[in-house]
Amino acid sequence: MRILHTSDWHVGRTFHGRDLLVEQESVLSGLADLVSSEKVDVVVISGDLYDRAVPSADAVSLCARVLMRIRAAGAQIVITPGNHDSAARIGVFGEFAAAGGLFLRTQISLLDKPVELADEHGPVAVYGIPFLEPEPARHVLGIADKGHAPVLGEAMRRIRADLASREARSVVLAHAFVTGGAPSESERTIAVGGVQDVSMQVFSGVDYVALGHLHGPQTLAENLRYSGSPLAYSFSEARHRKSVWLVELDAGGLVGVERRELPVPRQLATVTGTLAEVLEDPAHKPLEDHFLSVVLTDQVRPMDALRQLQTRFEHAVHVEWRPEQGLQHNMTYAERVRGRTDEEVACCFVSDVRGSEPSAAEMSLLREAFSVVAREQEQ
Template identity: 70%
Template sequence: MRVLHTSDWHVGRMFHGRDLLADQESVLAGLADVVAGERVDVVVVSGDIYDRAVPSGEAVSACTRVLDRIREAGARLVITPGNHDSAPRLGAFAGFAAAGGLHLRTRVAELDRPVLLEDEHGPVALYGIPYLEPEPARHSLGIDATGHAGVLTEAMRRVRADLAARGPDVRSVVLAHAFVTGGAPSASERTISVGGVEQVSSSVFDGVDYVALGHLHGPQRLAEHLRYSGSPVAYSFSEARHRKSVWLVELDAGGLAGVERRELPVPRDLATVTGNLDELLTSPAHERLVDSYLSVELTDRVRPTDALRRLQGRFPHAVHVEWRPASGPLAASLRYATTVRDRSDHDVACDFVTDCRGAAPTERESALMREALAAVANDERAELARQRGSREAA
């Protein structure tokens, strides 16, 4: 049997205000070509199929079209919810969907009831463990153990017990949405920490042929049978070097026979660049970045005005700008308490303008701040006098 391991589609997600839906649908619809070309029997999605618990109508429509294409290409699907999904919404009409080859495993109470599929070697049991929020899951499972490790340990105990009862010839695949120790996070995952502990040991997942992990967005191998597929599209600049891909898992009569990477197309490259604004806008060396999503770090000594709009004149997909002057007051700024000690309000206000703008206020601006501070002080004195008069009258 051939299993295509995917996860973290996050359909409907934005990227620094840019709509990614068309890019997402293009990449995900291409999974149907992998299914047809590699003779894939089942596609698994290990959580976070949507980016929100209540996805937009457009996101649902795009996801439906993708699932239809995969199904038409000849694969069945098994999907579990992640921490971004709403398990009840995702699992609605699961019984009807299963009749068409879409298996939604969203209920904690049913995590040890596998989807059973057959190939020439016999049955394969696919167990879908939905994302387990520790405290609600602990009560649903009826255990005293706490935290992610506690609930996932109990979930896998139930999976192994069911698998053992089915006999030694049944091969197994587990879908789980979790942060396993040894995995490398990126900047685009939502934390699932509870009490400061979100990671679980890889040994929790011992005893099955393959574990299709979701949650971390970089494709990675923790063990031959224990892998993250990562997200199909980059969702942060920390993922610029990721090779977005899916895992093609082969099961033979003895269990796991092999795993191969299949890389996915990149709709638009991600890039970062550092320099002063004029150089970035004019240097031919940056022409290669014109079609990339771009994060820019500006080193101008004085903060440029309307920098993002000006950058987008040359780089239409520039989406993020930070100002980090290479020298000057901001680069050498002191701690706040040290900066304001024994200084007048006027001096502190002038320094604030200097730090924010990279240039000291003009004489006129300095005078305006002095007048404003004096007006505030007069208002405060008048309010204190009013309150004192009210108390004396009482």
């Protein structure tokens, strides 16, 4: 059996305010081509199909088109919800969807009831663990201990118990932060009480674990992997090689896993310099079609910098102002103003915000304002 492991589609997500539906459909529709060319039997999506619990109509329509293309290419589909999307909304009409080869595993109470598939070697049990928010999950699972590790531990205990009752190879979908995984900036924290990660050992005893939540493709063990998101959702992911895992099971279980890289609809880049340098340097021409984050080093904060940058870089979406001198210090603001007069504090504030000292005319206006306030307080 050949399984395509993907996760964290986040359909409907924006990138610094830019709509990504066109880019998402371009990449996700290509999964159907992989299904055909690689003779994939099952596509698994390990959480965060949508970016929010109540997705837009456009996001839902996009998902429907992509999933129908995958089914038409010949693969069955198994989906579990993550911490972004809604288990109740994804799971609605689940029994009807199963008749068409789309299996939705969204109920905590049924996580040990697998999707039962088969190939020439016999049965394959595919278990879906929906994202387990610790407090409600522990009540459903009937355990006293709090935290991610206890609820996932109980979920896997139930799965192993069911697996022991049948002769089948096994695949588990889970949406979690497993110890050893490397996060990026675009994931929403799932920490509760400061503890969000679980040990790899929790998932022992199954042939393959298809993880979701972390957006970079990662191998924690040969049979324990994150596929990562199909697109980059933060500039911290600029160096990621977005991909999916092609997993193969034979009669004895896991026989191999191969990476299949996904196309990049628009690359990401970060550039640093003064506004004039960034706008004028011919070396930046290859970046004109990239999603761009710009770090400006001008000593005085440029006015309307993003709009100016977009005259050359249409897809510039993020600007930071980091002057090379003037704002780099270790003292807190309270420490810097301690013992200073009102006039000195105001002067310091202007310098910090603008990156340059107030002019003589500005200092005159500040002194006049303080004089007016002082006279009013004396009355």
